[in-house]
Amino acid sequence: MNHTILIVDDEESIRTSLRGILEDEQYAVLEAPSGEAALELLSTHPVSAVLLDIWMDGIDGVETLRRFKQQEIGKELNADVPVIMMSGHGTIETAVTATKEGAYDFLEKPLSLDRILLLLGRAIREWLLLRENRALRARIENAPAMIGTAPVMQALEQQIRRMAPTDGWVLLIGENGTGKEVAARRVHELSKRANAPFIAVNSAAIPEKAIETELFGREKSGPDGTTIVQPGRFEQSNHGTLFLDAVGDMPLKMQAKILRALQEQQIERVGGQQPIRVDVRVIAATNKNLEEEIAEGRFRQDLYYRLNVIPLHIPPLRERLEDIPLLVEHFIAMQQANMVQTRHFSAEALATMQNYHWPGNVRELKNLVERLLIMASGERIEPSDLPDFLYKRELPDVGQPWQELLEHNLRDAREMFERVYLQAQLDRQQGNISRTAEVIGMERSALHRKLKILGLG
CATH class of the missing domain: 3.40.50.300 (P-loop containing nucleotide triphosphate hydrolases)
Known part of the structure; x- marks a missing residue:
C-alpha cells in the first residue's frame, strides 16, 4: 500500500525538503501552506498521516488540529489519522496542549530525518491496526447471526x-x-x-x-x-x-x-x-x-x-425444533429463483414438521423443503402434502426395548426411563455433564446427584 503523507507548513523550503525525504521512502506526498488549505485537502483526500507545523499564519497548528478532529466533511476518509506536530519553538506546554487535542506526537525543529521516518512508520502501523480492529468490530456487530433463535x-x-x-x-x-x-x-x-x-x-x-x-x-x-x-x-x-x-x-x-x-x-x-x-x-x-x-x-x-x-x-435439529419455521423460510428464499409458483407452508404443516425427530438434521429438512416446493400442487403446502414418515412417532433408538416399560409399575418404569434417557444424553454430549445439563434444562448439581442415584455417576 502506497501511504500518503500531508505536510502542512508555511515555509516552502521545509515542505520541499520533507517531500524529497518522504518520496525517497516511497511515500506519496501532499502539501498545504496553511491550516485552512490543509482542512480543505483533508475533506477530499484520504491520507495516512499528517505532519503539521504549529506556528503558521492564519489559524495555527493547534487550531488546525482541533478543527480537523471535529470536522464532519472527510471524517470517513481520515478517521483517526495520526497527526504529528512540528515546531521550532516548542515548549512543554505547547506539546501538552497538542496532545490533549489528539496529536500523535511532537517533533522539534530542526527535524531529524531518522526520527521523522521512525515516528511515521510507527504511527501508520498503529493507525492501520486501529482501522482493522474497527472494521472487524463493525463486521461482528452488523453480521447477521446464524439462523435460529433456540x-x-x-x-x-x-x-x-x-x-x-x-x-x-x-x-x-x-x-x-x-x-x-x-x-x-x-x-x-x-x-x-x-x-x-x-x-x-x-x-x-x-x-x-x-x-x-x-x-x-x-x-x-x-x-x-x-x-x-x-x-x-x-x-x-x-x-x-x-x-x-x-x-x-x-x-x-x-x-x-x-x-x-x-x-x-x-x-x-x-x-x-x-x-x-x-x-x-x-x-x-x-x-x-x-x-x-x-x-x-x-x-x-x-x-x-x-x-x-x-x-x-453443533446442536442437532431435534434440540432446536422451534427453529424449523425460520429454517423453512430460509430454504424457500434460497429456491425462489427456481420456483415457477410462490409457495409457503401452512402453520399446521410446520407444526407437523416440528413433531418429527429429524435424524438427518438440517440437511434432511433442507432436502424435504426443496422436494415439496417442486412436487406440491398448491400455493400453500398443507399436512396432506407431507410424506408419511413425518407422522411416525418412533422413539429414538437408545438401545432399550420400550415395550419392557409396560411390564413395570410407574415408579420403576420412570427410573428405567430416566436411566436410559440420561445415559443417551450423556453419550450424545460425549460425557460432558455441564453441556448435558444445559441441553436437558437441569442444574448441573441436580444432574450430578441424579446420576449418582441412578448409578450413572
Whole structure:
C-alpha cells in the first residue's frame, strides 16, 4: 500500500525538503501552506498521516488540529489519522496542549530525518491496526447471526462471536447434517481473515492415495523441462481459513503429516524439495467421538490436542425444533429463483414438521423443503402434502426395548426411563455433564446427584 503523507507548513523550503525525504521512502506526498488549505485537502483526500507545523499564519497548528478532529466533511476518509506536530519553538506546554487535542506526537525543529521516518512508520502501523480492529468490530456487530433463535443456537452464536476474532484453532463436533460447515464459515466471516480464502476439504470424500496431493500440492517436471506446480489446499488457504471436515475419517498416515504441518506451519509439495511457509487458521469438524477413536487406535491423540483448542458443539435439529419455521423460510428464499409458483407452508404443516425427530438434521429438512416446493400442487403446502414418515412417532433408538416399560409399575418404569434417557444424553454430549445439563434444562448439581442415584455417576 502506497501511504500518503500531508505536510502542512508555511515555509516552502521545509515542505520541499520533507517531500524529497518522504518520496525517497516511497511515500506519496501532499502539501498545504496553511491550516485552512490543509482542512480543505483533508475533506477530499484520504491520507495516512499528517505532519503539521504549529506556528503558521492564519489559524495555527493547534487550531488546525482541533478543527480537523471535529470536522464532519472527510471524517470517513481520515478517521483517526495520526497527526504529528512540528515546531521550532516548542515548549512543554505547547506539546501538552497538542496532545490533549489528539496529536500523535511532537517533533522539534530542526527535524531529524531518522526520527521523522521512525515516528511515521510507527504511527501508520498503529493507525492501520486501529482501522482493522474497527472494521472487524463493525463486521461482528452488523453480521447477521446464524439462523435460529433456540437457546442452544443463541449460545453457539455467542461462542462464535467471542472466539472468531482470535486465531485459535477450532474443533466442531456434531452429527451429520447439523451445519458444521455453516458454523465454520461463520467463524471465518467474523474473523480478521474474512477477506482471505475459506477453503473446505471433506477428508472422507478424498481417496487415501490422493489426499496428500489434495492438501499439500504437487510438483512435477513438464515435457519441456519446466516445473509444473499444483498448489494444495494449504497454499490456497494461506492467510485464510482451512476447513477440514470429517477429520475423524482421515487415515493415520495422513494424520501424522497434518500434525507436522500444523506444528511447523510449513508444508512440502509432493515431489517438491523446499518447505513452504503457510499462515492458516484450521477449523476441523467431526461427527465421531474422537476420544473413543483414540482409544481404538484410529486417531492420533497429539493431533486431537492440537485441533481441540476451542471445541464447539453443533446442536442437532431435534434440540432446536422451534427453529424449523425460520429454517423453512430460509430454504424457500434460497429456491425462489427456481420456483415457477410462490409457495409457503401452512402453520399446521410446520407444526407437523416440528413433531418429527429429524435424524438427518438440517440437511434432511433442507432436502424435504426443496422436494415439496417442486412436487406440491398448491400455493400453500398443507399436512396432506407431507410424506408419511413425518407422522411416525418412533422413539429414538437408545438401545432399550420400550415395550419392557409396560411390564413395570410407574415408579420403576420412570427410573428405567430416566436411566436410559440420561445415559443417551450423556453419550450424545460425549460425557460432558455441564453441556448435558444445559441441553436437558437441569442444574448441573441436580444432574450430578441424579446420576449418582441412578448409578450413572
